[in-house]
Amino acid sequence: MKKIAIFCHNFYANGTVKVALTQAEILQEAGQDVHLFVFKQEGDFPPPQNVTIHYVYKNQKELKLKEQQQQLKRCVEAVEDSSGKFDLFLSNSTDCDTVVSGCNFDPCYYFCHCALKQELIMELKRGPIHFYRRWIKAKALIKKNIITVSEGIADELKNTGWLKAKSIQAIYNPFRIEDIRHKALAENDEIPNEPFMIHIGRITRQKRLDILFQALALMPSAPKLVLLTNRPERARKLAKKYNVEKRIITPGFQSNPYAWIARAELMLLSSDFEGFGLVIAESLICGTPVVSTDCPYGPNEILTGELASYLVPRRNPKALAECAVACLAAPPQLENIDIIKKVDSRHIAQKYIELCHQ
Template sequence: MKKIAIFCHNFYANGTVKVALTQAEILQEAGQDVHLFVFENQGDFPPPKNITIHYVFDSQKSLSLAAQKRRLQQCIHSIEQKNGKFSLFLSNSTDCDVVVDGCDFEPCYYFCHCALQQELIMELKRGPIHFLRRWKKAKALIGKRIITVSEGIATELRSTRWLKPQSVQAIYNPFRIDDIKAKAMEEVDGLPNEPFMIHIGRVTRQKRLDILFQTLHAMPTAPRLVLLTNRPEKARKLARKYGVEDRIITPGFQSNPYAWIARAKLMLLSSDFEGFGLVIAEALICGTPVVSTDCPHGPSEILTGDLAQYLVPRRQPAKLAAKALECLAHPPVLNNPEIFKVIDSQYVAEQYINLANNK
């Protein structure tokens, strides 16, 4: 049995947090001694059960970065004195990376969930302050052991000269496939009494809701679109700009999004870039077809074989609309796509444990 430390920034509903919590659960189920270090005790997701959780900071914002590092080191040292050394450290977000960097935890692996180069370019376009804020976090990865969540990101980072990583490897995000299928069958309140499509994602430039709403405008005969998003009012305001506010449904945060995904006719994604594309894999598990932009880096690794025809070039709403209508009219048969083999939680847990064994 290995003692494994996982760093998670908070419990807010996003893909990075979801992955960190799933990591903790599947490693605990695999017989490991998992400790989840949460920097901020706030957010939407409930804390995972049967996991040892340590809340590191009472108020992280009140501390300097140096003080945050000292507090985290003290926390780890105190636990190791009582219960023995950790065999593995996993840092799961950019906000964790900047604190973990320089703490000399060994062996420590830093997860890169994003298309890093694409994010830096996007922030540079927004202005120097945005770029410098993102660059400060990106620098924490220099010279580190990095785990990416797609082969595309791994290839990108290996060729990123300034990064000089100690190592880069891809391990796909873990999915508890049977649990997702079971939750997809549950009855939940608020489901529309009409056919609908679905989109899940934060309201950020990366997700390109402007392209999504232009796509919706170009397919007036299609069902309405449910948006499960963190900022529904901002989404509605943007939808109003493109004349489709009456074509969207924004129910807010859902504790069981799988029930919504499973009942949708189609999942539609319009992103400029992704790290992996959690919701694409979740849709396939729920038996819901997906039409997505062929953006860096995850969608083309998930939608393979016959499903590759549902990848559309970025920033082309007319083509995205045409492919969505085609998929609605003739939905594909989803019979255990290839990606399921490498995202199964037990398979991924073994890969994490091997990191501790090979230190």
Template sequence: MRIAIAIDSLGGGGAQKVMLTLAKEFTELGHEPHFFVMSDNTAFDIPQSLPVHICFAKKDRDFNRFWNLAPAVEKLTAKIRSIEQTVGKFDLFLSNLDKTNRLMVKTNVSPLFVVVHASVEEELTRHAKLGPFAYLKKLLAKKALNGHHLVTVSEGIANEIRQTKRIEPASIKCIYNPFEFDEIDHLSQQQAQGIPDSDYLIHIGRYVKQKRHDVLFQSIAKMKSQIPVVLLCHNPKKARKAAKKYGVESRVVIPGFQPNPFPWIKSAKALVLSSDFEGLPTVLIESLACGTPVVSTDCPHGPSEIMTGDLARFLVPRRDPAALAAKLDEMLVSPPSMAEVDILAKVQAARIAQEYLALVK
């Protein structure tokens, strides 16, 4: 099959990483994925064999318009048709992220599936706090999905959409994110500078409100154990300032962003997630793939689908530093069995690629 993957950019981010993994698997299965990237911003290493089509110039005002989308839709439609004249018709279109979705749903390409990577309600709640205009932009982006086929990355997101009825899709299907476990295992065995010699916990996530570093730092302060916590994030300066505010600066190790976090994860006693919400938290699955147990807030959506069986002991309520501290202490004394981690079989890249290919009937 020839598959078009449309997305805002390739400038880093979870959705971009997911789609690149999926495209790689499509290629290995003998299919032909193409990326339609709205703006030319790339942070990932892109295989030379993977076609990437830039749809808008960096200074193109049409792409950034909020009200009048028609000129941008016309340009995007023309770009897709032009590429199809060269390589042939696409058998499947996958659209990702709000800006791209608002355009793709108006191009009349088919079959089109919009991939929903995060909780719709949590995103709307967050944007409501930014003011009425920010909320309206987000709401219109979500309403644009009415009448279209959706793929959600967790059952929790699918159930939320069904229950709230804010979006009324033509269909909705959950397909988990793909993971390449052989590559994770390979990367986890590489040498990395700066990993502590002693035991430590690890937290990985951008320094943004959603990740709730404040809850993490408060829980560290309440722990009985004095084990250090490694933070891998993009903004070490802000993280250190917050750690100092909560009196745990001496307990926190912040080496900054690591292009290969897997040796750090593999060597940790446990990984901790303190988020308010997620889509399907990649870092939990990556940690379990490295054989490192996890403690996580039971946030919407994903952790409860990942942490089943004995792992479910280490789900804690959101925004409860005392509960998180208690579970981190419990983890150090009585970690869960890692013999059977059910989620890993469900998210293997080859299996996920087949689930996407099965969308075309």
């Protein structure tokens, strides 16, 4: 049995947090002694069961970076003094990386869930302050052991001269397939009785809801679009700009999105870039077809073989609409999909455990 520390910023609903919590659960189920160090005791997701949780800060914002690092080290050392040294440390978000990187935990691996180059370019376009804030977080990865969530990101980082990483490898995000399929069967009175399409994601420029709504406007006979997002009011405001506000449904955060996904006719993604594309894999597990932009990185590693025909060029509402209409008319068969075997949580848990011996 290995003793494993996982660092997570909070419990708010986003892909990075979901992965960290899933990591904790599957490693615990694999017989490891897992400790989750959470920086902020707040958010939407419930804490994982049967995992030891330590809340590190009462008010992190009041502390300077050096003070944050010292407090985190004290917290970890107190646990080690009482129950033994950790065999592995996993940092799971950019908000954790800057703190963890100054603590000299060993062996420590940093997960890169995003297309780093694309994010830096996006923030540079927003202005120098936005770029600087993102750059500070990116610098925490220099000379570190990095795990990316797609082969595409791994290839990008290996060719990033300033990073000079100690090591870079790709390990796909873990999915508890049986659990997802069980939750997909749950009843929910909020779910529409009429046919609908679905999109899941934060309201950020990266997700390109402007492209999504333009595509929706180009397919007037298609079903309504459900958006499970963290800011439904902003989604509705943007939808109004493209005259599709009456064709979207915004129920807000859902603790069980799989019941929605499984009953949808189609999952739509319009992103400029992804790290992996969690909702694409989740949709396929639930038996719901996907039409996605062929963006860096992830979608083209998930939608392979015959499913590759459901990848469309980025920033092209017409192509997205046409492919969606074709998919609705003749949905693909979703059996024996290669990626589902590769992301099974039991398989991924063993890959994490192997890190202890590298």
